[in-house]
Amino acid sequence: MTRPDLPANVHALLDAVVAISTDLDPHSVLDRIVAAACQITGARYGALGVVASEGGLSDFITHGLTEAEHRAIGPLPRGLGLLGHIIDHPEPLRLRVLKDHPQSAGFPQHHPVMTSFLGVPVRVRGTVFGNLYLTDKQGADEFTDSDEMLVEALATAAGSVIDNARNYARNERRRQWLAASEQILAALQPPVDLEEALSQVAIVARRVTTAAVAAVVQRSDGRHSVVAADGPQVTAVAELVESLQEQIDEVETNPSHPVVTRSVPGGGHCMIVPLRSHLAAGGVLLVYLDRERGALERDESELLLSFADQAGLALDRAQAMADREELMLVADRDRIARDLHDLVIQRLFATGLQLQGLRRRVGDGDVRSRIDHAVADLDVTIRDIRSTIFELQHAFESSLRADVRGVVKEYVPVLGFSPLVRSSGPVDTAVPQSVAEQLLAVLRESLSNVARHAEANAAVVEVEATEDSVWLRVTDNGRGLPGERHESGLRNVRRRARDLGGEVRLLPEEPHGTRLEWRVPFGEG
Template identity: 65%
Template sequence: MTQLDLPDNARALLDAVVAISSDIELHTVLDRIVVAACKITGAQYGALGVVGNDRTLVDFVTHGLDDELREKIGDLPRGHGILGLLIDHPEPIRLEHLQQHPRSYGFPANHPPMESFLGVPVRIRGTVFGNLYLTEKDGGQPFTETDEMLVDALATAAGFVIDNARAYARSERRRMWLEASARVTEALQPPVHVDAALRDVAVAACRVAEAVAVAVVQSRDGERTVTAVEGPGTDQVPHVLVALDGTLARCEEQGERLVVPAPEGSSGTVLLVPLRAHLAAAGVLLVLLASDRGALEGEEIELLTSFADQAGLALDRAQAVSDREELLLVADRDRIARDLHDLVIQRLFATGLGLQGASRIAGDEVKARLASAVDDLDVTIRDIRSTIFELQHAHSGSLRADLRGVVKEYVPTLGFTPLVRTTGPLDSAVTRELADQVLAVLREALSNVARHARADAAVVEVEATAQELMLTVTDNGTGLPERRDESGLRNVRRRASEHGGAARLLPEEPHGTRLEWVVPLG
């Protein structure tokens, strides 16, 4: 028998098998299966319901209903009534009058009337993937045994086609996760910009997982911060963080991957995956999935976890590179500090001794000049020693560094760079609370210089002794005005008196102003 001599229904079945085999995208394949089943049976309406792990319908592909009608009907069925009967007992079902069956659940509002019904399970390697539902055969006739046989044969072929489409989808998903991991690793190559790399992590995870939002949450100084966020639903992330605070802590502390329902006010599912890092700040990758997206399959969760582990390794590598660069910088600073101490200071000290010896055989005028030069050398030596200390103790908790940081902030406003001199054990003798007061007073003093002094030079001196801490800010400006608003100076005095000290504003010769702020050290 040639293909031309085949019966119409057999030819229709072959055409349907060819049609459903011509695509590898899963949702397109499902749609083709429903259309083919309707065509070979003459059904007006058809659907393929995908059965989830909880034995409910997690996807529902329809044919015969336009978009407007689907919107009027509302939520897709979950598997009650006759649909649920086919889930519980996966065997073909033919009904002449759908509504008369004892398991009939009825139809929602705006649903078209349906009488005849044919349902056939679709299996993949012996496991039920979903069910084909067909209703309203042409002419109001019931579905026949031949229709059931044809649809059953189509369902068998569809199982192989769906299996191939799912295998292709898995391989594509795996390829996308591997590409995302490679991009993150590349982004964390030196020179490293960790914040930008973490954003790449969020962008890649959001795109591949088709998520509503993805956030990288890290714990810094005991507080959780969102380091990077991506997705159309980023506005939901703060609410999710607050609602799942305890779950986030469990994920961080135990390194446990968690899948939880989205909190009230957000719909869908939240997947929490630990970012396992040992050198860098550890964190959690928060993935918010839409309710209609469907649950992540086990393999996809494993791929996302592998991606997070790869990101954690890349972060550790970036942190190691950063630590190495900082160590090299510290070593270079130590070398510079040693050279300054062993060479420069010793030479200056020797020069000063030579000048003092020469002054004993010089005249009065030369003596005065030599004495002035020796004093300048003493100041220079003190400044160099301060610089050496800065180089050896450059860290965020250093009062010396903070003082220079404040001065640097005011350079654009002042129009010049004030000279900074520090003496004594500032970082060990001054408490953090008192250091904050010193920085506040310095800001007030520099603000006054910028607003009122009309100066082009200033000196900031901070000295710590066993008994007291003294801050002096001197400028070469116009001096003290006759009428002035002392609200800022009042705050400076109050800060001093609260610590048992005092503040004075004095004229500086030949012109300018000097602020002295002194407090005792306990």
């Protein structure tokens, strides 16, 4: 098709409108608009300043300056002087000599000299989005009425293009946040490693916001600590959290204002949103955006808040599933304990009574001795089962019995076998905490000695609480007591007993092995 016979600058305007209309990347659109304005008017330099919601300029896109000139000029303008005048008075402004305007603040060092000037506002849906600034019309002393009219036409078309690009970018962000929420929900499917899940929350939040760092912060011992973080500036996040203690408190205590934006040292912005959860440990999600990235737009802040709410719900669901599994385990343990008590122990007890009744009818002394031994073994078995029942019913409670079993489990890899653990009497209720701590230390020393010196393949750990004292007995089937021994560890065992008014005995075990007995009275502890 033959192009209409129109002036070259009008053709340039039409080509520019077509060109910018095909682009959906917001920043690329702004670049094209500035370049098109320069081409239409013959300006040597051009810029588009994006007006910030709080005033001034949030972005400044230039055309005509080299990278070397950019570096020499330094930081880009923030909307003061003549640029600020056009922000405050959004009407076209044309000047023959830029510096003659009363509000012209001059140029920074190393800035190119500029003379003629044309400024035109760019409106999106009736609101000023930014301003086009053009300087140094080539081949003429100043910009013309025709230049102003063409740039205004371009600015009108640019407003629609910018609006379309922003809508596209907004929809794309929503899609990314939706995908991020789905990713977190998938990561928090049972079974869940909560530490890894919180790490995923930080990683996804930083990736979608293109932030310098994102972190999950939780309260511990009255202070906030970072439990997960991601980003190139992650090493500085602890210092950042320390400086924002009050703001984090504000987010935690004021759910009606869940998002707080603060300027932070070094520039940039910090977004803090709560991880609102009722079952799991919540905290806040902190996102730091450096000066180059700029603050999140309002819809992005809302999306970040929605993402944090989704993450909080997912954490609650994961915690609820973990609690449900724990309750099922407790119920199962309770059922096993009842079965052991109601069936196994009762049958063993009945068997013992039958053997004792049979003993009276037996005249052979050897047989009677064997029956007595069998009854004694049944008594020991019943005691062991009762100890197991107690452990099953109190598996999730802190107790001396549980601590003793925990210490024994620690030493299983070192020993090469699992010692038998027995307990009797009011071990958890009668033994003072100070004595319990010393008992556990003696148990560790005793098991270490068995592992290092005894060459045993079996051991028994017994804890017995009486009315006025507690006994710890550690028996092994090793090689027995050596004729000469160096009591470095045993010296500590004796000292602990002596400090509490107790005693220690080291006895041989038949047919071979060693038994350590450590007794401490309660009254002396």
